[in-house]
Amino acid sequence: MGSNQQDIVEAPVLARRRHLLDEALAGAGVRINGDRPWDLQLHREEALDEILARGSLGLGETYMLGDWDVQALDQFFCRILRADLTRLVRPWRNALRLLRSYVVNLQSRHRAFEVGERHYDLGNDFYQAMLDPRMVYSCGYWRAGAETLEQAQEAKLDLICRKLGLEPGMRLLDIGCGWGSLVSYAAQHYGVECVGVTVSREQQAWIHQQYPDLPISVHLQDYRSLDLKFDRIASVGMFEHVGHRNHRTFMKVAKRCLKPDGLLLLHTIGKNQRHSATDPWIERYIFPNGELPSAGQIGDAADRLLVTEDLHNFGSDYDHTLMAWHTNFEQHWDQFADRYGQRFYRMWRYYLLSCAGAFRARHIQLWQWMFSDRVEGGVDRVS
Numbered sequence: 001m002g003s004n005q006q007d008i009v010e011a012p013v014l015a016r017r018r019h020l021l022d023e024a025l026a027g028a029g030v031r032i033n034g035d036r037p038w039d040l041q042l043h044r045e046e047a048l049d050e051i052l053a054r055g056s057l058g059l060g061e062t063y064m065l066g067d068w069d070v071q072a073l074d075q076f077f078c079r080i081l082r083a084d085l086t087r088l089v090r091p092w093r094n095a096l097r098l099l100r101s102y103v104v105n106l107q108s109r110h111r112a113f114e115v116g117e118r119h120y121d122l123g124n125d126f127y128q129a130m131l132d133p134r135m136v137y138s139c140g141y142w143r144a145g146a147e148t149l150e151q152a153q154e155a156k157l158d159l160i161c162r163k164l165g166l167e168p169g170m171r172l173l174d175i176g177c178g179w180g181s182l183v184s185y186a187a188q189h190y191g192v193e194c195v196g197v198t199v200s201r202e203q204q205a206w207i208h209q210q211y212p213d214l215p216i217s218v219h220l221q222d223y224r225s226l227d228l229k230f231d232r233i234a235s236v237g238m239f240e241h242v243g244h245r246n247h248r249t250f251m252k253v254a255k256r257c258l259k260p261d262g263l264l265l266l267h268t269i270g271k272n273q274r275h276s277a278t279d280p281w282i283e284r285y286i287f288p289n290g291e292l293p294s295a296g297q298i299g300d301a302a303d304r305l306l307v308t309e310d311l312h313n314f315g316s317d318y319d320h321t322l323m324a325w326h327t328n329f330e331q332h333w334d335q336f337a338d339r340y341g342q343r344f345y346r347m348w349r350y351y352l353l354s355c356a357g358a359f360r361a362r363h364i365q366l367w368q369w370m371f372s373d374r375v376e377g378g379v380d381r382v383s
Contacts, residue, residue: 019032019048019049021048021052027085028080028082029079030080037071038075038076038079040069040070041069041071046067047065047067050062050067056086056279057284059281060354061281063350064346064347073349073350073354074323074353074354074356074360075357077353077357077358078357079357081361081363082363119287120178120198120202120203121201121202123336124179124202124205124206125335126336126340127179129335130325130328132149132153134150134153134157134179134181135178135206136153136156136157136181137179137237138236138237139156139267139314139318139321140153140155140156140317140321141153141156141314141317142320143314143317149321149325149328152317152320152321152324153181157181157185157186158189159368160236160265160267160368161186161190163310163370165232166186166192167190168190168191169191170193170231170232171194171195171229171232172192172231172233173195173197173234173257174194174195174197174235175223175226175233175235175254176223176235176236176237176238177196177203177207178237179203179206179207180196180210180211182234183195183211184207184211184216187211187214187216188214192232193215194214194216195219196217196218197218197220197226198218198220199220199221200220201220204219204220223238226256228257230257230258230259230262231259231262232264233257233258233262233265235265235266235268236267238268239266239268239298240268240269240291241287241290241291242293244293247293247297247300247301251301251302252305254306258373261372261373263370263372264306264369264370264371265369265370265371266370266371267367267368267369268292268293268366269292269365269366270292270294270295270364270365271292271293271294272294272362272364272365274296274297276294278292285347295311295367298367298369302371306371306372307371307372308370308371309370309372310369311369311370312367312369313366313367315362315367316360317366318366319359322352322355322356326352329348329349329352330349
């Protein structure tokens with residue numbers, strides 16, 4: 001077959017009909033099959049219809065299947081979120097998901113351990129490879145002059161300890177203590193006795209193994225069963241699992257557990273809009289039953305229970321943190337490829353880089369709230 005005849009046969013295959021997503025993505029400065037790092041490279045035409053019909057869930061699932069690629073996923077997501085392309089998701093889908101979250105308590109006691117089993121118990125060696133030496137799985141504090149992930153995380157831990165005014169002899173409760181980064185740092189550097197609670201068996205085992213000689217005890221339990229007194233309470237990266245139906249309950253538990261004049265530091269990712277649904281892809285594949293709070297919801301939850309003393313937003317630092325985690329993940333992936341497989345690799349890469357783009361676009365935030373137990377005469381007391 002001559003070259004001209006071959007070109008005629010291949011032309012219909014190479015031609016691609018314009019799609020509604022072409023125009024939408026163009027509004028974000030993204031081209032399908034373009035040559036820039038943030039352009040979408042399409043491998044299966046039908047994926048465009050699935051993305052348009054199913055929004056975020058379709059976008060993530062078609063990526064996991066290998067239907068499309070982007071060289072710089074973080075830049076891609078920053079652009080589409082800044083352009084508010086999420087409006088393409090059919091409103092009724094979000095309406096149904098919002099209704100479900102108001103009718104069903106997705107973060108009830110019997111669901112509390114699901115996120116631990118499905119996410120945090122993936123393997124301590126996996127997280128050890130991705131995180132810093134202290135295994136901090138929350139936003140680092142880079143603006144203090146940190147140059148490495150380890151420095152940024154230690155700066156964040158020290159910032160928390162200083163905000164809480166920790167002194168030797170105090171008792172600190174860490175609600176959602178992760179792999180013990182804060183309690184170990186506080187015990188070592190500030191001489192406090194620490195109690196941590198977690199819903200992850202792997203995290204509990206790690207802390208027992210790593211810090212046998214520190215004044216730390218860690219319990220596998222739901223936060224709602226806490227009923228001991230502490231000078232200070234911290235919760236770092238756990239409130240995202242509480243859910244709006246339980247925000248008030250969380251604050252009541254904190255009130256119940258604080259000594260007079262005690263302080264609570266709440267470190268949480270937050271959303272900009274009160275009435276917005278959890279990203280369906282993140283909920284299905286990364287954090288089951290997760291729900292980001294809004295600033296208004298947190299304020300409502302603390303009303304007449306605790307006094308807001310300070311609110312600190314350093315959400316842009318999460319972009320830097322997630323990119324550092326992604327670098328570590330890529331560098332160590334060969335150790336885990338046989339265990340987790342290619343689908344997991346694409347899922348995890350999508351998770352880390354889409355979240356980095358979301359923080360870069362200021363689509364989501366990172367807050368540290370400081371509360372004091374100084375409310376007197378409140379009518380809604382802890383039961």
